[in-house]
Amino acid sequence: MERIYRDADVSLDPLKGQTLAVIGYGIQGKAQAANARDSGCTVIVGTRPPTESKSRAQATADGFDAMDIADATQKADVLLIELADPVQPSIYKKDIAPHLRAGQTLCFCHGFSILYGSIVPPKDVNVVLYVPNAPGAFVRAKYQKGEGVYGCVSVDHDATGNAREIVLAIVRAFWSIRAGVVEMTFQHETEGDNFEEQILYGGAIHLMRACFNTMVDNGYPPSFAYAKAIRSLRSVIDVMDEGGIENYLTGGCSRTCEFAVRTRGPRVINEGEIRKIFAETEAGIFARDWMQEFALGMPQLHRLRRTAANSAMERTGNDWRRDFGK
Numbered sequence: 352m353e354r355i356y357r358d359a360d361v362s363l364d365p366l367k368g369q370t371l372a373v374i375g376y377g378i379q380g381k382a383q384a385a386n387a388r389d390s391g392c393t394v395i396v397g398t399r400p401p402t403e404s405k406s407r408a409q410a411t412a413d414g415f416d417a418m419d420i421a422d423a424t425q426k427a428d429v430l431l432i433e434l435a436d437p438v439q440p441s442i443y444k445k446d447i448a449p450h451l452r453a454g455q456t457l458c459f460c461h462g463f464s465i466l467y468g469s470i471v472p473p474k475d476v477n478v479v480l481y482v483p484n485a486p487g488a489f490v491r492a493k494y495q496k497g498e499g500v501y502g503c504v505s506v507d508h509d510a511t512g513n514a515r516e517i518v519l520a521i522v523r524a525f526w527s528i529r530a531g532v533v534e535m536t537f538q539h540e541t542e543g544d545n546f547e548e549q550i551l552y553g554g555a556i557h558l559m560r561a562c563f564n565t566m567v568d569n570g571y572p573p574s575f576a577y578a579k580a581i582r583s584l585r586s587v588i589d590v591m592d593e594g595g596i597e598n599y600l601t602g603g604c605s606r607t608c609e610f611a612v613r614t615r616g617p618r619v620i621n622e623g624e625i626r627k628i629f630a631e632t633e634a635g636i637f638a639r640d641w642m643q644e645f646a647l648g649m650p651q652l653h654r655l656r657r658t659a660a661n662s663a664m665e666r667t668g669n670d671w672r673r674d675f676g677k
């Protein structure tokens with residue numbers, strides 16, 4: 352059974368008279384700070400010192416009272432942890448933990464640091480989670496249109512007795528509640544997100560590359576292979592999301608396409624491998640590998656990036672956008 356919260360279930364009251372500190376003013380922090388302020392909340396921003404921070408000047412230019420993270424922690428009732436995940440543990444240890452006081456709320460936007468124990472908050476603060484299912488710019492654009500973004504909430508530790516009411520008020524301030532939010536655990540949010548990144552982004556990107564490379568290796572014009580490998584998908588994904596996959600297959604594409612999808616698609620997908628990756632994710636193997644990679648300075652990523660940046664597909668994509676439009 353899913354527990355879905357909507358407008359009628361939620362009040363902004365728990366945030367009345369409270370100061371929200373958005374810690375980290377990046378992709379999500381910028382959007383969430385703006386949404387909360389426009390909803391009438393008192394919002395301050397905490398970043399690294401101006402000499403180190405890429406976003407302090409932007410936060411100030413956007414009209415926020417921006418300060419060092421330690422100062423924001425002291426002034427806040429609710430801290431929204433919007434720092435990049437791998438840097439959260441060290442910044443938490445140095446600038447947040449020493450200044451926490453009983454009754455504050457730590458609201459995360461991803462469960463990774465809590466689930467894997469790289470942040471262990473004291474027992475007298477609330478630990479909650481709110482994650483919109485979209486990038487920050489989309490979250491902000493939806494808010495400005497008076498709409499919300501589906502998301503999830505979780506309470507990992509309720510120190511004050513009203514942690515759920517507080518996180519739902521946060522969701523209301525960000526307006527996700529207009530679309531609805533589902534309650535889940537930190538574990539499912541974290542592992543579900545990591546699973547999706549491996550399967551959906553990992554699978555789709557490598558599928559597009561395999562499609563492009565196979566056609567080019569067999570003599571097709573690169574611009575045609577690129578159009579087939581990326582543009583075709585882009586043009587139909589919204590149609591499938593808005594009307595349903597079956598409506599698309601029976602009414603939105605040709606019968607040849609429908610036959611190709613239903614009979615050949617399953618051959619392309621290795622469901623056994625997908626389930627293996629799911630099991631590895633649940634066993635913490637992906638998290639362990641990623642934490643190790645980050646701690647070592649991301650050697651694998653640097654090497655893989657170098658190869659990919661010079662690939663025929665990337666070069667064709669650059670030409671394609673120039674020659675045929677974005």
Ligand SMILES: NC(=O)c1ccc[n+]([C@@H]2O[C@H](COP(=O)([O-])OP(=O)(O)OC[C@H]3O[C@@H](n4cnc5c(N)ncnc54)[C@H](OP(=O)(O)O)[C@@H]3O)[C@@H](O)[C@H]2O)c1
Nearest residue numbers: 375376377378379399404405406433434435460461486487
């Ligand atoms: N991106 C999304 O759309 C999205 C969606 C759902 C959930 N989330 C979650 O939201 C949280 C924030 O993610 P984000 O994508 O918004 O983060 P981000 O934009 O990549 O980074 C946020 C801030 O983290 C600081 N930071 C980044 N790299 C750093 C480094 N090497 N050392 C020290 N500080 C560093 C930066 O601070 P300065 O500006 O001060 O340099 C930056 O503004 C994460 O928990 C993420 O999982 C993100």
